[in-house]
Amino acid sequence: MYYVELLLIGLVWGCTYAMMALGLTLVYGLLRILHVAQATVFTLGAYAGLLTANGTGSLPLAFLVGALVAGASGPVIYRLVYQPILDKPPFVALVASIGILIAMEDGFRLLFGPYGLSFAHNPWFTDTVGFAGLSLNVVQIWIVIAAVVLLSAFAIFASRTRAGVAWRATVSDPPIAESFGVSVRGVRYTAFFIASVLAGIAGVLVGLLNNLVEPGMGGLISYKGLAIIVLGGLGNVPGTLAASLLLGLVEAYGTVFLDKALDRDAIAFLFLIAILMVRPQGLLGKAH
Amino acid sequence: MDYYVSVATFAALNVILALGLNLISGFCGQVSLGHAAFYGLGAYAAALCSVAGAPLGLSMLAGVLVAGLAGAVVGFAALRVREDFLAIVTMGVGFLFLGAVRKQQWLGAEMGIARIPSPLDKWGYAMLAIGAAIALVLLSAHVRRSWMGRAFGAVAQDEDAARTIGIDVAGYKIAAFFLGTAAAGLAGAIYAHMTQLIVPDAFNFVQSVTILAMVVVGGIGSTLGVVAGAVLLTLMPEMFRFINDYKLLVYGALLLVVMRFSPEGLAGIVYRLIGRRLA
Numbered sequence: 001m002y003y004v005e006l007l008l009i010g011l012v013w014g015c016t017y018a019m020m021a022l023g024l025t026l027v028y029g030l031l032r033i034l035h036v037a038q039a040t041v042f043t044l045g046a047y048a049g050l051l052t053a054n055g056t057g058s059l060p061l062a063f064l065v066g067a068l069v070a071g072a073s074g075p076v077i078y079r080l081v082y083q084p085i086l087d088k089p090p091f092v093a094l095v096a097s098i099g100i101l102i103a104m105e106d107g108f109r110l111l112f113g114p115y116g117l118s119f120a121h122n123p124w125f126t127d128t129v130g131f132a133g134l135s136l137n138v139v140q141i142w143i144v145i146a147a148v149v150l151l152s153a154f155a156i157f158a159s160r161t162r163a164g165v166a167w168r169a170t171v172s173d174p175p176i177a178e179s180f181g182v183s184v185r186g187v188r189y190t191a192f193f194i195a196s197v198l199a200g201i202a203g204v205l206v207g208l209l210n211n212l213v214e215p216g217m218g219g220l221i222s223y224k225g226l227a228i229i230v231l232g233g234l235g236n237v238p239g240t241l242a243a244s245l246l247l248g249l250v251e252a253y254g255t256v257f258l259d260k261a262l263d264r265d266a267i268a269f270l271f272l273i274a275i276l277m278v279r280p281q282g283l284l285g286k287a288h
Numbered sequence: 289m290d291y292y293v294s295v296a297t298f299a300a301l302n303v304i305l306a307l308g309l310n311l312i313s314g315f316c317g318q319v320s321l322g323h324a325a326f327y328g329l330g331a332y333a334a335a336l337c338s339v340a341g342a343p344l345g346l347s348m349l350a351g352v353l354v355a356g357l358a359g360a361v362v363g364f365a366a367l368r369v370r371e372d373f374l375a376i377v378t379m380g381v382g383f384l385f386l387g388a389v390r391k392q393q394w395l396g397a398e399m400g401i402a403r404i405p406s407p408l409d410k411w412g413y414a415m416l417a418i419g420a421a422i423a424l425v426l427l428s429a430h431v432r433r434s435w436m437g438r439a440f441g442a443v444a445q446d447e448d449a450a451r452t453i454g455i456d457v458a459g460y461k462i463a464a465f466f467l468g469t470a471a472a473g474l475a476g477a478i479y480a481h482m483t484q485l486i487v488p489d490a491f492n493f494v495q496s497v498t499i500l501a502m503v504v505v506g507g508i509g510s511t512l513g514v515v516a517g518a519v520l521l522t523l524m525p526e527m528f529r530f531i532n533d534y535k536l537l538v539y540g541a542l543l544l545v546v547m548r549f550s551p552e553g554l555a556g557i558v559y560r561l562i563g564r565r566l567a
Contacts, residue, residue: 015342034372088551090371091319095504096322096547098497103540110534223379223493230376259391266387267564269380273365280368 005134006252007161012140014248015147016209018241019202020225023195025232025240030191031086033093034226037077037100038199039218044201045208046217047085047117054120063204069096070200074192099218100235108215116214139209146205150198151241158237163190201224220265227272233282243283247271293308293414297482299522301416301475306502307424308471308516314509315428315437316464317444318366319375322382323472323499327465328491330473331480335401336343338481344407348477355473356466363465367458369431370447382496385451389488400487413482420474421515428511431467440464474561494536501539505546516554 020038027035044204049066053059077100089119119125124138158164169177170187178184206221228247232239247268254267262270275283296551302546307322334351362381366374389395408416431437439460442450450456480486498521506517521542525535550556 028372030311032372034375081544085548085551088547091313091375092547094319094372094375094552095500096544097548098500099540099545101540101544102494102497102536103538103544106534106540110537160459219493223383226376227380230373261388261391262384263387263390266391269383269387272380273377273384276369277365277374280373 002078003253006138006256007220007249008134010249010252011245012143013251014245016206016221017201017228018147018244019198020150021228021232021240021244022154022237023184023198024222024225026191026239028229029237030167030188031082031093032090033082034090034097035195036094036097036226037081037104039101039222040104040220040227041070041073041196041218042199042203043104043213043215043218044073044203044205045196046203046213047112048200049204050117050119050207050213054117059124059208062202064204066204066227067197067200070187070203071193071195071197074196074199075189076105078188078192103116105215105219106210112213112215114215116212116217118211119208122208122211124208125214127286137209139205140243143205143209146201150201154194157194163187167191180233188280224265224268227269231272231282233273233284236282236284239241239282239284246283290410293410297410297414297417297435299519300414300421302499302502302518302522303421303515304417304424304471304475305499306506307421307428307512308468308475308500310468310503310508310511310514311428311431311440311471312468314503314514315431315440315463317440317446318412318461318464319371319378320362321375321379321466321493321500322362322385322496323378323469324491324493324495325382325385326355326469326472327405327476327479327495327499328389328486328488329358329469330476331486331491332389332395332401332476333473334477335404335480335486336395339401339403344481344543347481347516348474351477352470352473353482355476356494359465359472360462362469363462365466366461379493379496382491382493386488386492396487398488400485401480404484404486406481406484408481413478414435417475417478419481420478424471425511426514427467436460436463437459475488497503497543498539501543504551505542505553507553507558508557510553513553513555513558520554 007112020042024035024038027033045066048069049062052065053062081096081100082093085096124142127138128135129138129141158168166177166182167187167190169180169182170184174184203218206217224247229240231243231247250271251264251268255264258267296498305323305327309320312318312320333354334347337350339358362378369377390398417553439455442455443460447457458498502518502521503514503522506515507513521539546553
């Protein structure tokens with residue numbers, strides 16, 4: 001029973017990672033940028049959601065505001081920071097992105113205090129649902145539902161809509177896509193918007209899960225998101241989803257079996273390094 | 289006076305760390321986001337030796353070798369993965385080091401190692417650190433002009449082309465990682481003896497980013513630029529109290545602004561002002 005419970009915990013973690021990593025892989029696929037600052041968007045969404053929830057008492061409204069505030073911030077980061085340095089070597093954008101992350105972590109600390117804020121009323125945190133002898137907290141169930149719904153919506157967007165086709169065309173060949181009338185600029189803004197909305201919703205959910213929103217909450221999840229997109233084969237969407245779930249499970253079981261030797265983050269990165277040494281192109285990536 | 293001596297020592301340690309990273313990332317073009325792990329490896333190795341009764345010189349040698357050899361192993365990883373993949377792998381190495389040290393009772397876990405023997409006084413460590421920093425500046429300048437430096441440059445610019453003209457890409461990558469991380473180990477060994485207390489958190493991801501900030505703010509690839517960057521970023525929080533309170537905000541914003549407006553850093557600005565091409 002214990003191992004089944006670990007399986008569920010791993011899946012919940014995996015779903016959280018998937019929501020972050022899908023956005024990171026979208027951005028990487030289009031621009032070859034490791035968007036570490038996604039963590040800032042995630043934390044921003046969580047704070048916006050928490051302040052809305054505590055001000056109005058409505059969780060649906062909190063998700064809406066969290067998603068929109070986060071969603072707006074992504075394209076702004078792209079326009080002000082990434083767009084002017086697209087033609088520079090790849091480390092330039094990566095370092096700039098780390099700069100945003102580090103600076104804003106301190107920024108959130110100054111604005112909202114170092115100890116973090118809690119939801120005044122968080123019914124999902126205390127309510128549990130039991131089935132077949134297992135008990136899950138309501139937030140955990142919502143995380144799985146949100147991940148499934150959002151990722152399915154993305155799959156439909158990518159395969160069935162004009163904007164989705166334009167996105168895929170731009171990923172595979174920007175100049176050709178442009179010559180066929182695709183607005184590459186528009187595609188990039190849309191990708192940043194979608195990635196940021198996903199991060200914002202994930203932020204509110206993780207805030208509810210821990211009943212705590214704090215300045216540093218985005219850092220580790222974003223570093224692991226990067227590890228996941230590398231594992232999945234950079235820019236590869238199915239690989240990213242598989243790697244998210246796999247990493248969630250590895251962490252869940254690893255923290256039990258390797259507790260004496262390594263902590264959770266070390267397990268995640270050990271797994272990443274081990275896989276990359278065997279398959280340098282990632283789990284589902286194509287060989288060079 | 290004591291205060292100035294210790295600020296000077298820290299500035300010298302940061303120069304060593306930044307020049308080490310510059311060898312790897314600036315000269316040889318291999319992005320590393322885990323430099324603090326080797327700083328930590330050097331500190332822990334030296335501390336363990338000293339606690340066991342080894343003399344200072346031997347402990348420092350142990351710190352340098354342990355960090356350098358671990359760096360060479362990461363250099364092998366750099367043969368398998370490149371650029372963005374390598375950046376993430378080196379970041380992972382940092383978290384792996386931290387997570388492993390935190391769980392090891394024999395390394396003091398979260399509490400670290402305390403009461404490390406300290407054979408020198410404040411002035412002694414200052415001389416040691418400044419001497420090591422000067423030696424590293426000379427080494428950097430020498431490597432830059434040597435055959436090895438040119439080979440590093442070739443690997444940085446175009447690995448495949450370098451391989452085509454017969455440059456031993458694998459060997460030079462491993463050499464760059466060995467030299468750069470051995471320097472970090474040296475800084476760690478001096479740091480451990482000077483402070484007599486080391487904890488895992490002193491070598492976390494933020495520390496890695498801080499070292500990286502010194503390199504890019506100074507001007508990646510430029511020895512004098514990197515020295516200036518390291519000294520500047522050490523002195524700034526000391527000179528302005530408000531910067532010390534918002535250190536990460538300032539470092540982060542600096543990284544962002546430098547990358548956005550002058551990716552060649554301070555060195556790039558200076559070269560542009562005096563109208564010379566960047567070396």
